[in-house]
Amino acid sequence: MEHTDARHLKVSSGNSRSIERYDAALELFNGYYGDPLTLIENALAEEPDFMMGHAMRAGLLVTAGDGAVMPMLRQALEQADAHLGRANEREQRHLAAARAWLEGDFCRANRLYGQIVVDYPRDLLAIQVAHLTDFFLGQSSMLRDRVAQVLPHWNAAVPGFSHVLGMHAFGLEETFLYEQAEERGRFALEINARDPWAIHAVAHVMEMQGRTDDGIEWLQARAADWSQDNMMAVHNWWHLTLFHLERCDTERVLALYDERIRSGHSAVALDVIDASAMLWRLCLRGVDVGDRWKELADTWEARGAEGQYAFNDVHAAMAYLGDDRPAAFARLVAAMERAARGSGANAAMSRDVGLPVVEALIAYEARDYDRVIELLGATRLIAQRFGGSHAQRDVLNLTLIEAALRGGNTRLAQALAAERTELKPMNPSLHRLAQRVRALAIEDDLEAAEQRTSPVAAVQRAA
Numbered sequence: 001m002e003h004t005d006a007r008h009l010k011v012s013s014g015n016s017r018s019i020e021r022y023d024a025a026l027e028l029f030n031g032y033y034g035d036p037l038t039l040i041e042n043a044l045a046e047e048p049d050f051m052m053g054h055a056m057r058a059g060l061l062v063t064a065g066d067g068a069v070m071p072m073l074r075q076a077l078e079q080a081d082a083h084l085g086r087a088n089e090r091e092q093r094h095l096a097a098a099r100a101w102l103e104g105d106f107c108r109a110n111r112l113y114g115q116i117v118v119d120y121p122r123d124l125l126a127i128q129v130a131h132l133t134d135f136f137l138g139q140s141s142m143l144r145d146r147v148a149q150v151l152p153h154w155n156a157a158v159p160g161f162s163h164v165l166g167m168h169a170f171g172l173e174e175t176f177l178y179e180q181a182e183e184r185g186r187f188a189l190e191i192n193a194r195d196p197w198a199i200h201a202v203a204h205v206m207e208m209q210g211r212t213d214d215g216i217e218w219l220q221a222r223a224a225d226w227s228q229d230n231m232m233a234v235h236n237w238w239h240l241t242l243f244h245l246e247r248c249d250t251e252r253v254l255a256l257y258d259e260r261i262r263s264g265h266s267a268v269a270l271d272v273i274d275a276s277a278m279l280w281r282l283c284l285r286g287v288d289v290g291d292r293w294k295e296l297a298d299t300w301e302a303r304g305a306e307g308q309y310a311f312n313d314v315h316a317a318m319a320y321l322g323d324d325r326p327a328a329f330a331r332l333v334a335a336m337e338r339a340a341r342g343s344g345a346n347a348a349m350s351r352d353v354g355l356p357v358v359e360a361l362i363a364y365e366a367r368d369y370d371r372v373i374e375l376l377g378a379t380r381l382i383a384q385r386f387g388g389s390h391a392q393r394d395v396l397n398l399t400l401i402e403a404a405l406r407g408g409n410t411r412l413a414q415a416l417a418a419e420r421t422e423l424k425p426m427n428p429s430l431h432r433l434a435q436r437v438r439a440l441a442i443e444d445d446l447e448a449a450e451q452r453t454s455p456v457a458a459v460q461r462a463a
């Protein structure tokens with residue numbers, strides 16, 4: 001008798017209790033709820049050669065996007081290897097894909113998971129791992145199209161359909177198809193309101209369209225569905241905080257930072273990234289963030305795992321600069337330089353994006369604004385290569401704008417402000433930006449007039 005999971009995909013185990021646990025763990029993973037890893041480890045403790053359990057544990061660790069879990073992934077794959085003879089073809093392919101990730105060949109891992117998706121379009125584990133690795137690799141079009149590949153094989157009767165729609169919504173958003181993205185995300189939530197990825201996808205639409213009030217209302221009204229016992233919780237709080245930041249409500253931003261983003265002192269990569277990005281944004285605005293950098297820099301230092309994923313490293317750099325830790329910063333840069341000389345996806349990410357951005361950040365701290373402009377002016381155009389979302393990478397645009405303003409580069413400040421105001425309706429942040437650009441231009445005019453009328457200038461002109 002053949003044994004299958006909830007979507008009728010064959011599994012090599014005949015243990016129905018293991019398969020039930022697999023389906024339950026996958027459901028948790030789909031919604032980023034609870035602790036799917038412990039659930040699947042319990043299944044593996046009872047049935048050590050439960051190969052789909054091994055595949056899931058490996059997939060969960062891959063999607064952490066965190067060098068800190070690589071030792072766990074190594075151990076997980078060693079345990080799986082001891083039973084590899086039992087694995088069916090699909091299970092073997094899952095483990096091969098995870099092994100490529102462990103070896104640092106992120107692109108190959110992504111391709112292998114993608115090939116499983118093509119051959120088994122209802123393999124929701126493969127779909128989600130491929131989706132998240134598309135995210136880490138900055139493959140925006142595949143965030144959309146990989147999910148589109150499987151849609152003909154799904155409908156509301158297949159368990160997990162809402163999650164497929166939620167992933168598609170995010171891919172549509174990251175490829176600027178905002179109306180379709182919002183429609184798809186709302187459809188996903190009609191089927192299953194407790195889908196934080198779909199809620200998050202629609203929040204991204206609102207962020208990109210500058211719908212500040214809508215965004216706050218959207219996330220607050222659904223907080224019960226995303227904020228409890230959820231891996232995406234800090235990230236969705238971060239999105240809510242971004243909307244308040246656009247309103248220039250820094251008091252609320254700091255309160256949310258303390259009460260939601262850093263209340264648990266999480267050391268999870270996704271959480272410390274968001275914390276760094278938020279404090280950096282506040283500092284760009286000249287907001288006094290008190291001693292918040294210290295706690296965050298301590299957490300980044302304790303994590304280690306530097307030089308394994310450039311996107312994370314850039315956010316660690318913000319914390320080290322924010323708390324003025326030159327030794328930690330130098331160690332981080334050395335790790336990134338070593339990574340850049342290596343092979344695999346992170347070598348290119350570190351070389352092309354990570355290191356130039358980190359150099360721009362330290363130039364910004366040193367008030368060498370011309371250098372910031374030179375570095376970020378070029379790097380922001382290819383920054384998707386180191387992963388993340390448009391909303392996350394916007395911190396590079398904001399740093400560039402601030403460098404133009406502080407460095408007195410009026411033309412560039414005007415151009416970047418015009419670029420930004422064309423994309424979003426007027427809000428307090430944009431208004432403040434426009435005022436600062438105008439003030440800079442007036443200052444330039446005054447200086448020019450002064451030069452024209454000053455006796456020294458007149459003598460210089462005559463000479």
Ligand SMILES: [Fe+2]
Binds near residue numbers: 200204235391
């Ligand atoms: Fe996001």
